[in-house]
Amino acid sequence: MLGNFSVGDYFKPEAIEWAWEFLTGVLAIPSDRLWATVYIDDDDADDLWKARGVPPERILRYTAEQGNWWGPPGDSGPCGPSSEMHYDWGETAGCEPCRVGDCHPDVGCGRFLEIWNLVFMTYDQAEDGTRTPLPAANIDTGAGLERLASVLQQAESVYETDELRTVVQASEDVSGRTYDPQENPEVARALRSMTEHARAFAFLVNDGVLPSNEGRGYVLRRVLRRAIYFGHRIGIREPFFERVVDAAIDASTNANADLDEQREFIRRIASVEEARFQATLQRGLELLDEVLLREHESKRVPGRDMFALYDTHGLPPELTREVAAFQGYEVDEAGFEAEMEAQRERSRGEERFGNADDDRAQRYAALGLESEFLGYEAVETTSTVTYLWSGERQAERLEAGAEGELVLLATSFYPEGGGQVGDQGEVVTPGGRFAVTDTHRFADAIVHVGRVTEGAVATGEPAEARVDPRFRTGSARNHTATHLLHAALRQVLGTHVRQAGSYVGPDRLRFDYTHPESPKPEQLREIQRLVNEKVRQDIPRETLVMPYEEAMERGAIAFFEDRYSADVRVVEYCESRAPGHHHTSECYSRELCGGTHLHSTGQVGVLQIVSDSSIGAGLRRIEALTGAEAEHYVEERLEVLSALSQRFKVPPMQVLQRVETLEEQLATERRRAEEAATRATAGAAEELADRAEAIDGAHLLVARVTVGSADALRPMVDRLRSKLGSAFITLGAEVDGRPVFIAAATDDLVERGLRADEIVRAAAQLTGGGGGGRPQLAQAGGRDVSRLDEALEAARSAVRGQLGTRREPM
Numbered sequence: 001m002l003g004n005f006s007v008g009d010y011f012k013p014e015a016i017e018w019a020w021e022f023l024t025g026v027l028a029i030p031s032d033r034l035w036a037t038v039y040i041d042d043d044d045a046d047d048l049w050k051a052r053g054v055p056p057e058r059i060l061r062y063t064a065e066q067g068n069w070w071g072p073p074g075d076s077g078p079c080g081p082s083s084e085m086h087y088d089w090g091e092t093a094g095c096e097p098c099r100v101g102d103c104h105p106d107v108g109c110g111r112f113l114e115i116w117n118l119v120f121m122t123y124d125q126a127e128d129g130t131r132t133p134l135p136a137a138n139i140d141t142g143a144g145l146e147r148l149a150s151v152l153q154q155a156e157s158v159y160e161t162d163e164l165r166t167v168v169q170a171s172e173d174v175s176g177r178t179y180d181p182q183e184n185p186e187v188a189r190a191l192r193s194m195t196e197h198a199r200a201f202a203f204l205v206n207d208g209v210l211p212s213n214e215g216r217g218y219v220l221r222r223v224l225r226r227a228i229y230f231g232h233r234i235g236i237r238e239p240f241f242e243r244v245v246d247a248a249i250d251a252s253t254n255a256n257a258d259l260d261e262q263r264e265f266i267r268r269i270a271s272v273e274e275a276r277f278q279a280t281l282q283r284g285l286e287l288l289d290e291v292l293l294r295e296h297e298s299k300r301v302p303g304r305d306m307f308a309l310y311d312t313h314g315l316p317p318e319l320t321r322e323v324a325a326f327q328g329y330e331v332d333e334a335g336f337e338a339e340m341e342a343q344r345e346r347s348r349g350e351e352r353f354g355n356a357d358d359d360r361a362q363r364y365a366a367l368g369l370e371s372e373f374l375g376y377e378a379v380e381t382t383s384t385v386t387y388l389w390s391g392e393r394q395a396e397r398l399e400a401g402a403e404g405e406l407v408l409l410a411t412s413f414y415p416e417g418g419g420q421v422g423d424q425g426e427v428v429t430p431g432g433r434f435a436v437t438d439t440h441r442f443a444d445a446i447v448h449v450g451r452v453t454e455g456a457v458a459t460g461e462p463a464e465a466r467v468d469p470r471f472r473t474g475s476a477r478n479h480t481a482t483h484l485l486h487a488a489l490r491q492v493l494g495t496h497v498r499q500a501g502s503y504v505g506p507d508r509l510r511f512d513y514t515h516p517e518s519p520k521p522e523q524l525r526e527i528q529r530l531v532n533e534k535v536r537q538d539i540p541r542e543t544l545v546m547p548y549e550e551a552m553e554r555g556a557i558a559f560f561e562d563r564y565s566a567d568v569r570v571v572e573y574c575e576s577r578a579p580g581h582h583h584t585s586e587c588y589s590r591e592l593c594g595g596t597h598l599h600s601t602g603q604v605g606v607l608q609i610v611s612d613s614s615i616g617a618g619l620r621r622i623e624a625l626t627g628a629e630a631e632h633y634v635e636e637r638l639e640v641l642s643a644l645s646q647r648f649k650v651p652p653m654q655v656l657q658r659v660e661t662l663e664e665q666l667a668t669e670r671r672r673a674e675e676a677a678t679r680a681t682a683g684a685a686e687e688l689a690d691r692a693e694a695i696d697g698a699h700l701l702v703a704r705v706t707v708g709s710a711d712a713l714r715p716m717v718d719r720l721r722s723k724l725g726s727a728f729i730t731l732g733a734e735v736d737g738r739p740v741f742i743a744a745a746t747d748d749l750v751e752r753g754l755r756a757d758e759i760v761r762a763a764a765q766l767t768g769g770g771g772g773g774r775p776q777l778a779q780a781g782g783r784d785v786s787r788l789d790e791a792l793e794a795a796r797s798a799v800r801g802q803l804g805t806r807r808e809p810m
Contacts, residue, residue, distance in 0.1 A: 002143040008136030012044055015118050015139045016083070020052040023085060023116060029151060033088045035060065035112065037105055039068040039081030045120070049083070066106050070119040070140070076127045078134060085116035087151050115151060117142040157181075159192055163251050167195045170247030174240035175231060190230040197227035198244035199252065205266045206259055208392065210362030211273045217362055222318060224273050225281075229319050232281060239278065242270045258392075265394045269366045277314075284315030288323055299328060303335020311343065364407075365443035372410040373446060375423070375596065376543075379467040381412040385429065385459050387445070397458040398434070406434055406448040406457065411465045413448055414472070415441035418559070419502030420479050420595040422449075425467040432456045472596060474506025474627070480541070480598045481531065481607050481626045482509050483571065486557070487589040488530040489513055489622075492523050499559050500619055504595065510623045512615060519620075524609055531607045534573070534588055538602030542572040548592075557591045568592045573601055606630050677712065685719040692724055696804040698749055699727035702796040704789060707733045710779070713742040717777070721746065728754055728803070730763065730795045732788050739767045739782040739791065750775045754802050762798065763791040 006015070024031045036054050038045040040061045049059050062068040071079030086105045093111045105112040121138035123131035146158040155161045159168050159179070168179050171194040181188040204220045211221040224241060231240055246267060253260040291305045301324050309315040317336065324331050367387070374381050388395040390404035398404050406427060413436060416422035422439030427448060432455025436448045448465075457463075482504055489497045493515055501512035519527070548568050552558070556570050574587035598604065608630035610623045625633050641652050648658040684705065692701040701720065707713060713731055720729050721744055730743045743760035750756075757778035764771050764780035767787045771780025782791070 002145050004141045006139040008138070011137050011139060012118075012120055013048055015120075015141065016045065016048040016052065019085060019116050019118060019141070020049075027148065027152060029087065034058070035086040035088055035105060036083060037062050037068055037086065038083045039064070042068075042081045042083065042120075045081070045083045060104055060106075062106060071121070072125045076125055078121045078123070078138070079125050079131070080120045080122035080137075082117060082119045084114050084118070086112040086114050087147075088112055113147055113151065115144055115147045159195060164195060164199075166251050167199060167244065167247045168192070170244045171195050171198075174243050175234055175236050177234055187234055190234045193230040194227045194241075194244055195248070197223045198241065199248040201227070201241075201270060202245050202248045202252070202259060202266050203256075205269050206256070206262050208359050210269065210359060210366050212362045221273065222316065224270065225277055225316055225319065226322075228274060228277055228281060229322065232285065237282075239271065239274050241274045242267050245270045261393060269363075272366055272368060280314035284309055284313045284319075285323070287313055288315065288320060292324070292327060292329060295329070299330060301329055301331045303332035303337070303339055306331055306336045307339035307343075311339075360405075360440075360447070361442040363442070364445040364447065367445075369407055369443070369445035371408055371444065371446035373412075373414070374410055375412040375414045375467065375472075377412075379412050379425075379469050379472055381408075381410055381465040383408040383410045383463050383465055385427075385457060385461045385463050388457070388459055397456055398432075398452045399456045400432065400452050400454060403451045404449075406436075406450070407445050408448070408463060408465055411439075411446050411448070412467050413439040413446060413465055414467075414475070414596050415439045415446045417441060418504075418593055418595045419482070420475055420504040421506075423467045423475070424471045425465070426450075426453075427457070428464045428466065429455075429457045429461040431458065431461065471506045473598075475504060476596045476598050477604055477626050478506070478509040479504045479593075479595045480573075480601060481535075481604045481624065482511055483573065483589045483591055483593070483597075484531045484534050484601060484604070485509070485511055485527070485607065485622070485624065486513070486591070487534075488527045489515075491530060492527050493519060499557075507629060508610075508623065508625055510621060512619060512621050515620050518614065519612060524612055528607060528609045535601050535604045535606065537575060538600050539573045539575055539588065540577045540600045541597050542574065542577065543597075544570045544572065546570060551592060555587075555590055559592070564592060569594055571595075571597055608633055677708075678715070681712065681716050682719060685716055685723065688716075689720060689723045692727065695800060697726065698746075698803055699724040700796070700799055700803065701727060702730045702792050702799070704732050704792060707735065710735050710740040710742075710781070713740065713779070717742055717744045720744075728756075728759075728799050730759060730792065730799070732763070732792045734785050734788060737785060739764075739769070739785045739788040741771070741780045741782070741791070741795075742778070743795070744777050745775060747776065749803075752802075754799065759795050759798055763795045766791040766794055 023029050023034065031053060034054065035058045036045075036049040037060045038049070040063050042061075046059055046061070050056060068082050068084070069079070070082050071077060084105075089111050091103075091111070103109065103111055105114065119140040119142075121140055122134060124134050125131045146161060146164070149155070149161045149163065150158050153161055155165075158164060168191055171191040172179055175191065175194075177187045177191065178184075179188055179191045200223050201220065204216075204223070209216050209220045211217055211224070213221070227241055227244070246263070249259045249263050249266065259266070288301075288309055291301055291309075295301060301320065306317060306320050309320055310317050321331055369387055371386075385406060386409050387407035388398055388404060389406075390398055390402050395404065398406075408427065413423040413425065414420065416439060423436070424438070425436050427434040427436060427450075433453050434448070434450055434457050435453045436450040438449040440447045440449065482502060486497075486499060489511075496514065498514045499511070500514055503510040545567055546554075548564050548566060551568050551570050554570070556568075558564065569592065571589075571591055571593040572587045573589040576586070605627040608625050610625060610633065612620060612622045615621045624630075641655060644655045644659075645652045648655060650658050688701060688703055688705070691703060692699040694700075701724065705713075705716065707716070710733075713733065717729055717731060721727060726746050726748050728743070728745045728749050730741065732739060732741050734740075741760045741763050743756040743763075745754050745756045755775040757772045757775055760778045760780045761770060761772050764782045767782025767784045769780060769782030772778055782788075
């Protein structure tokens, strides 16, 4: 679809004139083949088409129900009448009524082809149906590129144009059937579906969409499944979709070169997805045939059967509907929806998914790549490069400077998960070095994100995966500290505390938890004391793999947003294993966790809580540092405390008291300064009031004053208004090298047309500034202080002009 828009620029006359000029002039379509349709009440469009030379008998008026009104897109919004151009293939192309002269575009028999559409966006429709004119009328032009091609090539349909005919040919080749809409319309329909869906699949994957069960990924999956279903219906039993997709890429690569660059990736996704679906399609269709045979009298597919075909056998409900409709059956939609709702209810009580699919996850899942994680045992691993990705493309080789993603057959790099950040380090191959800045897991692949810093890396090369040991140790230290912190929170605040999120990096940790109120300072101190007590006990870590149910029975804590497999990894820190602590079998911390940890709590060094804050109703966030970072944090604050102690000449423990004393003294001095400023303002106001001039029953005062800040102008104006009565006041001052203004008008003068906002804005503009406010009071600022006096005189003249020039004695 081609399209262009105009918002408030041109409207019906130009749109219709240019459409006609393009179709008959540029494309040289014979004018006697073109028909126009307009909205039933659109006299303007009717007249404009006539002015272009379209005979009245080829201009038809249609209602909104016939398609000549667009919008609104929802319950409300822009809308308006539309007008179309239709190409007439001639009487022999239509059905029988067309051949006797009683035919028009709305008959829908194939004789007419809409090739141009103009929407005259004129109104804004409210939810109650009322329409008001838009501030600026718009034009929305649509044109069918492939339809125009079929007209220019005199092809009977878009599938017989030079672009799509080669793809149809590929569909014929894989099926062994011939495209002939007249002789075998059902075969032709299947071949068209295979063709169109293969092309759509190629473009969607090229744009980054990958098969999934949600959103646009599910749309892509349905596209492929529909094409395979139609292939199955005309007898194709072997994989074929990849070949048709390849032909679709060939047909479009001249206009979309990136399709050819992504050819192998698109083909692989098509092949993998088709293989997955073919495995279920045959069995699902056989079972559906049994249902249709059983229900041959009712001609209705029960909802429970439709659900079972989908839930148990993987047959998509849209295909069940398609097959049923083709054979003249209805489907029990209400029953199917009831079964689906029952399933959703069951799912709500099951495990929640923690990580939503994203495009990369879908891509790696579709590719079927796998990586073995060996990082629990070592930070260095010998492996092989299996996949490279750069920008938006799969690559076989990345040169120096290139950024991208690298997958290894096995790796020691920990992928981001469980709150812990992905490892950093480098991957070294015989030909180059790849600096890893982040690591993720997508499906079964561990993906190293980074940049080639030396030479080049290529798929198939042997590689050394080398995790930065300081980075790993920092992350492990903070992860172990997070477990200790979680346990301390539960011990001090209560067992209602649950993890609600976390960040575990080499530099710091953040732990989100459930708690209804802010912990008291003494509680935070106790939490920190407990953690550091367990650190000093140097409790050894124990890592166990066991069934999920057994871990729960042992009291392990699970993060509610994570999804766990049948066997889980349990990380324990039990005092009974600590040196000299054999008096208890209890574990201070026992959690399900896939992250990396220290061998013992003593390696944490020390934990320092930095902050605790609210992040939502019943949710709090605690942030902390460990090891050298915690020490540095404390040292910095001790240095500040020491400096303040020396500055105030008091012991460190008396610094707070000294600061409180200074604050009291400062507050006293501020009160004195404010009182002095008030007295000065009063005196200045008395002096200024004497300079006011009386004009036509009102007072006018325009003056330059000296103030310390722009805020001082407001109380001065307030005092002047209370003293002068009916008055217009404009004051200007220089503050920090810039002009500032304030203007005030009493209500009676506002009623006479004087506005403080207009006067002060005009004055400020003379100094290169602006401002505004209300008619009664407004402030403004400028840039050029040299024009301050000129601006005030301009304000005086403007007010005089509006009040009158007759002055009265004071």
